[in-house]
Amino acid sequence: MTQTDIRAVVLATLKSIAPEVEVDALSGDRPLRNQVDLDSMDWLNFLLGLNKRLKVEIPEADYRKLVTLDDVVAYLQAKVD
Amino acid sequence: MTRKTPVNQKIEHRPPPPPAGPVPWDKDFALQLLLDMLRIRRLEEKAAELYGEGKIRGFLHLYIGEEAVAVGALHALAPEDNVVATYREHGHALVRGMPMQAIMAEMYGKQEGCARGHGGSMHLFDAATRLYGGNAIVGGGLPLATGLALAAKLQGETRLTACFFGDGAVAEGAFHESLNLAALWKLPVLFCCENNLYGMGTAIERAEAQTDLCVKAASYGMPTFAVDGMDIVDVHATMQKAVAKVRKSAGPVFVEFRTYRFRAHSMFDAELYRDKAEVAAWQKCGPLHTFTARLKAKDAKGGKAKLTEKEFLELDKRVQAEVAEAVAFAEAGSWEPVEDLLKDVHTPEGTVTAAPQASTKAGRAKSPAPRSGRRSSKPTSARGRR
Amino acid sequence: MIEFKLPALGADMDEGTLLEWRVKPGDAVKKGQVIAVVDTAKAAVDVECWQDGTIGELLAEVGQKMPVGTVMATLRAAGEKAGEKAGEAAGKAVAAKVGDGGTAAAKVGPGGTAAAPAKLPQTEPQTAPQAAPAAPAQRRLISPAARKHAAENGVDIDSLTGTGPHGAVILADVETAAAQGAPAAPRPPAAVTAELPSAEKGATRIAAMRQAIATAMARSKREIPHYYVSEDIPLARALAWLQAENSQRAMAERLLPAVLLLKAVAVALRGYPELNGWCHDGAFVTAERSNLGVAISLRQGGLIAPALLDAGTKPLTTLMQELTDLVQRARAGSLHSSELTDGTITVTNLGDQGTQAVFGVIYPPQVALVGFGRIVERPWAEDGGIKVLPVVTASLAADHRVSDGHRGALFLRELAELLQHPEELDKEAS
């Protein structure tokens, strides 16, 4: 899957959690959870969404690596290939 | 016996001499009628006991003392004839062929009863034996019987309609209107008046200006018969004559059965209206023991008696068993679920309601001449036939 | 030994008075023989015995009034020797049983007890008219149609002037008001949480919710004397246990810290019933179970606190599933009414984006609210040294009419202690 495909999946998953957010307007390099109000439940559901769609395991320990949108896409790209 | 007596004078009804003399029937038929009288007597005795225990509720009118009328009369009818009765109709239902279990269960109010507990003692119905029911309205059955006869006539059927009612009913407008209609339209109705001399607590002399009921009926232009209701032989013979006359003339006939009830009008009325002595006098000519005595006596030519004490005890044992079985059946019966409360108020769509055909069930009340046959005493469940 | 009981002597008879015995003990009696005379409402009546046998004892005295079914005498069945108990006797007499001694008229004999009153079949849809809503002090004339339309469209009927007969408010009045967007009707708090406006009502729904929250909070502040206490609780051991637990679980089974905190509150509450229940008009009723109202913020704004029912007895996995489901349904607007009205205490601000501490406003008619701040790494003095530990500030707001600060403080200490043994919290409550 290309980077743009993964990015599209990430944004779609985010949209399903926070429908009122304009996901295309999000900046890739600023902390995602500062731009979108995601409490711990939303965050867990977001990761579960990615897990389901991309069949990628995301252990709690890796949460620290997933601060910005780009981080998430890169992390997933590495896992998927 | 029209005695003009002031209404409040003391009235005393002296019974006729007890029925006696040889019984002109073959043994089989005689024992059949004895068995039916015994079945009624034991059923009614058990009903009185169960009423005391609170198992049977509401009103209960017993036929003890009048058994010879129902047994003698109904054995002169054919299965295809219609029967309309009153609230004192346990005996009529039994002799017409309704199983004792179905009667007992109905008196218990169980759904295994002949009317599923809807009617109780005063409302026994049985389509299979063309028993168009008990009726708790005095005289209520007479117009219905007239209509049933009208239907038979208009459909070219040969059946007649026997309508039983008490001396009380002759005071109702329905009696006069029905006898007039039946005579006017020549309808095959057999009006059977069970004159037990009391309309509940009112002696007939205190209710009727004309106490000779045959004179009343004759005024509508129909043949009348009167008979000693205690003598089953006389009852049966007279009823056969009346039935023959109706079948031939297709017009109505009136029969007065002079009888007497040994118990209260209904459960435990105080019977203040008649003396115990009068009851005792009439009990001397009771239908059951007099008929038993006549059957046990050797006939004039010294031939064999038609009944031995041993045979009588055997019959009685069999009847006691039938009564016990009926009580057990009723005790084990179930209550109709309340959810079915409204089920029978109307006839379901698409039900064929042609008049019930005469049942060909063996063991129906038979008249001796053409068809004789053992009564099947094996009771069928009341539900089976509907 | 057969019991001879006073029989039911007629459809309308409950009791009778013994006038005369016709037999004495030892007399032989035949079936159908009259053995007594009893006075009923109608007249004196002969009473028959239904069995052959010999009279044992005469229990009823002359002049005694008794209900139907009373044992009047004892009878030895034919062939039964004196002194034998009933039943062993050779006699097959059926022991006459009339109810359990109750008067026959009161109820049919045992076999005849009327069936339990089951649901009667309905022939036509009979909808009993609901009781009209509580009428204001002086009853205004408002037509049922007007009331219905007002309720459906959130129109405050009290603010309308009626143009119907005698100044009654009629349908047309409400229709015009609704069209002009009259102020939304104030609703008692319970009603607002019970009726979550569905999505498509949009703007008026948000307005209605804001109005409801305002009413509830204003009432809370007006009626409930709050006191506040708080406690910092170290979560090192708890979070470590959680991380270990989650590492063995599939992602979908993963537990959030919130679940641990909720379970701790529910377990701690068992010792503090005065924090768990409802207070109506000053009268407090403690709840047997602890239904934790979980404050959930809705994405488009607004707040709702549906309850996790009976949280104290459930293992963490179950609580997690229920919490996830509750949040989803809250946001989808499909909560059950019991979840909205059965909360016995509320727990708020479990989000990791909140402040370090939150002091909430109690949700009437409840009497307490627990607030958790954000879990933060903080310096923590222990055994004379300083460590950096994850710490959460737990606060309690409670109704001073029902409990005192001292008890509130003890509750928070209990809560802190429970969180030091997370593995204990996972078991089913004994």
Added chain:
Amino acid sequence: MSRKISYREAMRAAMHEALTNDPRVFLMGEDVGRYGGTYAFSKGFLDEFGPERIRDTPLSELGFVGAGIGAALGGLRPIVEVMTVNFSLLALDQIVNSAALYRHMSGGQFSVPLVIRMATGAGRQLAAQHSHSLEGWYAHIPGIKVLAPATIEDARGMLAPALADPDPVVIFEHAGLFNMEGELPDDWTVGIASAKVRRAGKDVAIITYGGSLPKTLAAAEILAADGVEAEVIDLRVLRPLDTATIAAAVAKCHRVVVVDEGWRSGSLAAEVMARIFENAFWELDAPVVRVCSEEVPIPYAKHLEDAALPQPEKIVAAVKGLFA
């Protein structure tokens, strides 16, 4: 293409057709034969069908109504004509204690497929004993159906389904309608289970039956001139009452007037109002009112009789009251 006939002719045609099609059907009643029927409903039937099937009866209502029930039990399909509801009081015992009960009391063994027709109502100066409207009494009894044909179509169409019904059906024909003429549509087959909207409207629902229908329709025209559109509901079936249609009319118009020639206390109108409160309470924008006969034995003098009975003007006034 429809043709113009009278209510009498419509019912006569219905009976004629029934007698022709089904040999089990026969007509019984006072003066139904030689006299041709008190109201000439069965003129000519005696010659055509013979005395067996067109039976004049003695003046014994209890007797011949009971006989009708017996004949139905016996397999026939009798039409019993009780001259008027006033004389039916003598036969009430057989109707209430036999016809209505037989099915249930026999535990479902016997049905009574009987039709009883009787004239009803006032308005022709026959004084109190010949002017009763007692449909409400009969509509109270479970086990029977009660019909009130008020139009030419119903007069022609109701008898067939009534005769086909396995249970007793009582048909009330308001004497004031007999000479009414109207169009009989080609397809006049009707059901006997529901009410009918005779005039669509939206401001008020006026619910009535039988002889009061023409007066109600007249009132509706007067109201229309004042801009009030009345919806007129003809109950047609007085038992079982068509609660659904009643409730729907209330939900549509929010105002209701019930017109009933019976006396108001314990009347059929009272039952209709009870059904409204039970099923459409929240749709009411005004109290439910009724227009009934005054509670007086119907007087002989015309001006008194008119004052006692429901009239279009009274109906209009009642409706106006709902808007005042």
